[in-house]
Amino acid sequence: MSPKELMISRYEAFVRKDWEYLSQTALHQSIEELSQPSNIEWLKLEVLDAYDNIVEFKAYYRESGIVGVLxxxxxxxxVNGEWKYGDGELFKTKIERNEPCPCGSGRKFKRCCA
Ligand SMILES: [Zn+2]
Known part of the structure; x- marks a missing residue:
């Protein structure tokens, strides 16, 4: 599995709350840490760039009624021939008001979940 494929499989694991898989495929994430209660519902993944051991992505979510982007x-x-998630650098990115709403409604964000 390439880093990009691993990143996508880890997003899917977040969607189904598969803490065991997420912990197994990361260097520093324990099941205890990952399984903290949260209201997050993941909506959509966009992989923006992938090269060498780097993957840049946006993951859209809804948390307590608010739609946001990570x-x-x-x-x-x-590690021993298998890729593991190390860490990530976060960007302070907002959802553009005119972009398609991440909830998949087909409407602009500003006219939907903003
Ligand atoms: Zn929406």
């Missing part, structure tokens, strides 16, 4: 550049490291 924009991160993740670093993956190889």
């Amino acid at each position: 924009h991160e550049r993740s670093t993956f490291l190889q």
Whole structure:
């Protein structure tokens, strides 16, 4: 699995709350830490860039009724031939008011979940 494929599989694991998989595929994430109660519902993933051991993505979510975006550049490291999630650098990115709403309604964000 490439870092990009691993990143996508980890997003899918977040959607189904598969803390065991997430912990196994990361260097520093314990099941206890990952499984903290939260109201987050993941809506959509966009992979923006992937090269070497770096994957940049936006993951859209709804938390307590508010729709937001997590924009991160993740670093993956190889351990015994397998890629693991190392850490990530976060960007302060907002959802543009005119972009398609991440909830998938087909309407502009400003006319939907903003
Ligand atoms: Zn919406």
